[in-house]
Amino acid sequence: MTKRIETRGGVSLYVKDWGKGRPVVMLHGWPLSSDTFDDLAMAVVDAGMRAIAYDRRGFGRSSQPWGPYDYDTLADDLADVLEATGATSPALVGFSMGGGEVARYLSRYPNHGVTHAILIGSVVPYMLHTADNPNGVPQAVFDQMAQGIATDRAAFWSAFFAGFYGNGVLRHPVSTEVIEWSRQIAMQASLKATLACAQAFSSTDFRPDLRAFTMPTLVIHGTADATVPIDTSARAAAAGIDSSVLLEYDGGPHGLLASHKAQVRDDVLEFLGR
Numbered sequence: 001m002t003k004r005i006e007t008r009g010g011v012s013l014y015v016k017d018w019g020k021g022r023p024v025v026m027l028h029g030w031p032l033s034s035d036t037f038d039d040l041a042m043a044v045v046d047a048g049m050r051a052i053a054y055d056r057r058g059f060g061r062s063s064q065p066w067g068p069y070d071y072d073t074l075a076d077d078l079a080d081v082l083e084a085t086g087a088t089s090p091a092l093v094g095f096s097m098g099g100g101e102v103a104r105y106l107s108r109y110p111n112h113g114v115t116h117a118i119l120i121g122s123v124v125p126y127m128l129h130t131a132d133n134p135n136g137v138p139q140a141v142f143d144q145m146a147q148g149i150a151t152d153r154a155a156f157w158s159a160f161f162a163g164f165y166g167n168g169v170l171r172h173p174v175s176t177e178v179i180e181w182s183r184q185i186a187m188q189a190s191l192k193a194t195l196a197c198a199q200a201f202s203s204t205d206f207r208p209d210l211r212a213f214t215m216p217t218l219v220i221h222g223t224a225d226a227t228v229p230i231d232t233s234a235r236a237a238a239a240g241i242d243s244s245v246l247l248e249y250d251g252g253p254h255g256l257l258a259s260h261k262a263q264v265r266d267d268v269l270e271f272l273g274r
Contacts, residue, residue, distance in 0.1 A: 002014065002016050005085070015054040018051045019044065024050065025052045026098070027078065027094040027098025030197050034053035034054055036185070037257065040268060044272075049272070058194070058196075059193060068196075069193060069199075069200055089113045090113075090115070092117050093118040097123055099124045100123050100204060100206055102119065103206045107211075116271065118220070120221070122237065123202075126205045128142075133232065135232040139202075146195055149194060149195060153187070158183055161183055164227050166252075173255075174259050178258050210241055214243060216274065220234075221247075221252070222254060224253055225253055234248070249263065
């Protein structure tokens with residue numbers, strides 16, 4: 001079923017709640033929506049579990065407030081979804097930007113009861129290049145993204161998603177229709193939310209949050225991810241989380257939920273079955 005949940009701040013979130021049993025809650029990536037989890041959610045339900053995925057505030061079919069879009073607020077939204085759905089002892093799956101919500105929720109709500117955490121192509125622990133984060137992405141890259149979105153985001157997304165999924169002259173991990181579908185989803189989001197969330201995921205330092213990952217944690221990342229480079233994200237996250245397992249998809253791009261959906265499905269279900 002689908003439903004709407006109102007957060008403590010009065011923001012209406014669009015929620016998909018499928019199946020019964022153990023809850024697996026999924027946080028989507030930027031600038032997409034919960035629809036990108038449909039394949040994995042169906043597999044979760046078919047495996048006898050409950051799949052919950054929602055559109056982040058400002059994206060998809062959720063409300064588009066002016067703000068805020070910082071990770072403390074986004075973690076509070078996740079807490080409100082868990083409470084409203086009665087999803088106790090959940091597993092949390094965060095893709096790309098959604099990994100930050102998982103990290104901040106775990107540290108902000110220490111009595112969470114989360115049983116498993118899964119980070120796929122995640123921005124955790126810290127994207128930005130700084131003196132103490134030499135493998136990070138330079139600020140100029142994010143500035144250019146913001147400028148491209150502000151100038152002509154419809155055109156920007158076409159090129160962005162080709163790189164997101166690793167499509168090029170010789171390689172086509174996904175169809176052109178998947179790229180167009182992603183562009184259409186991205187255009188549903190508010191411009192304000194799109195820019196504000198880019199600022200949030202590019203500048204939020206989740207390194208202090210890593211200590212909150214005390215549960216079994218699976219980290220999945222493509223070695224050819226050009227959107228969230230693996231050295232500054234998955235490898236650093238796995239090194240900082242004692243209970244983690246790192247799976248590197250050789251040659252995999254950022255958009256693994258589409259380009260490697262069968263492999264992601266199998267690895268996630270196997271991990272949740274432990």
